[in-house]
Amino acid sequence: MFEARIAQGGLLKKVVEAIKDLIEDANFDCNNSGFSLQAMDSSHVSLVALSLRADGFEHYRCDRNVSMGMKLANLSKILKCAGNEDAITMKSEDNGDTITFMFETPNQERLSEFDLKLMDIDSEHLGIPEAEYDATVKLPAGEFQRIVKDLSSIGDTVEISVTKDAVKFGTTGDIGSANIMCRQNKSVDKPEESTEIDINEPVALTFALRYLNSFAKATPLSTHVVLKLSKDLPIVVEYHVPDVGRLGFYLAPKVEE
Amino acid sequence: SRGQRSITMFFPGG
Numbered sequence A: 001m002f003e004a005r006i007a008q009g010g011l012l013k014k015v016v017e018a019i020k021d022l023i024e025d026a027n028f029d030c031n032n033s034g035f036s037l038q039a040m041d042s043s044h045v046s047l048v049a050l051s052l053r054a055d056g057f058e059h060y061r062c063d064r065n066v067s068m069g070m071k072l073a074n075l076s077k078i079l080k081c082a083g084n085e086d087a088i089t090m091k092s093e094d095n096g097d098t099i100t101f102m103f104e105t106p107n108q109e110r111l112s113e114f115d116l117k118l119m120d121i122d123s124e125h126l127g128i129p130e131a132e133y134d135a136t137v138k139l140p141a142g143e144f145q146r147i148v149k150d151l152s153s154i155g156d157t158v159e160i161s162v163t164k165d166a167v168k169f170g171t172t173g174d175i176g177s178a179n180i181m182c183r184q185n186k187s188v189d190k191p192e193e194s195t196e197i198d199i200n201e202p203v204a205l206t207f208a209l210r211y212l213n214s215f216a217k218a219t220p221l222s223t224h225v226v227l228k229l230s231k232d233l234p235i236v237v238e239y240h241v242p243d244v245g246r247l248g249f250y251l252a253p254k255v256e257e
Numbered sequence B: 001s002r003g004q005r006s007i008t009m010f011f012p013g014g
Helices: A009-019 A072-079 A141-152 A209-221
Strands: A002-006 A025-031 A034-040 A046-053 A059-062 A066-071 A087-092 A098-104 A111-117 A135-140 A157-162 A166-173 A176-183 A196-199 A203-208 A224-229 A235-241 A245-251 A254-256 B002-004
Touching: A002 A009, A009 A046, A009 A072, A009 A087, A009 A209, A009 A245, A046 A209, A066 A072, A072 A111, A135 A141, A135 A166, A141 A166, A141 A176, A141 A209, A141 A224, A157 A209, A157 A224, A203 A209, A203 A254, A209 A224, A209 A235, A209 A245
Parallel strands: none
Antiparallel strands: A002 A059, A002 A087, A025 A034, A025 A066, A034 A046, A046 A245, A087 A098, A098 A111, A135 A196, A135 A224, A157 A166, A157 A203, A166 A176, A224 A235, A235 A245, A254 B002
16 A cells, blocks of 8 residues: 655645646656656646655655556645645555545644545656756746746747856847846855856757746745756756655757747 | 747657
8 A cells, every 4th residue: 555644735735736737637656765756748848757755754655666647636626625734644555546635734633534536647758868967057946936927928938048157048029028147146145045057068048938937836845946958958947845855847948940 | 930849859758
């Protein structure tokens, strides 16, 4: 059987809220080392990869590898019934056709149980190669969310260019153009406001803002977002959850036709 | 104009 308990149930809620508009359904794969998901959006332009480590849970038991297919909209409906402070326990029997979610309030006065029907989902699993990236940028997650939102009111695509000491986001549209530059800033009083750039090679790539805006729904998960870029490769947009795991988004670049 | 590539072009099926 599979059983996992997470005290910060709000985390699970945030993860599902971050991906539910991008992917319709997905298999949640559980094994000894943890809980993971990989899924593409319906246009096969982007890929979501979630991994939550077994030791990030208070209790974790997985007797044999299980793959549980769920419709994200339905999972979201159920998790919305959990309080942000609730502990959440997930439970499923081997070869079971449901997964049970138990929500416990911090004072343990209220205990709720919801069963979600599992589904068979055909999903193509892609191999994500280990890569050394030309540039890695770590910036406050809220800052990135604001940039992609602001640029979306001007254009549909963004060119992200990274040099040694700055990252630039630029767009052009019918009404005009916009450029936002963030300088490297490591030595701030508040570490959550730092911007760090690690570069092997200057790089500039163009991406659809619609997807980046969707990825930015993961902002509540982490103080920072990490962007990894290489010439002619998908961008990686990563949110790390300390001691628990990571939510990564991969987006194929736009090309000149 | 700019074309959108598919993510499957970059990551092989596993």
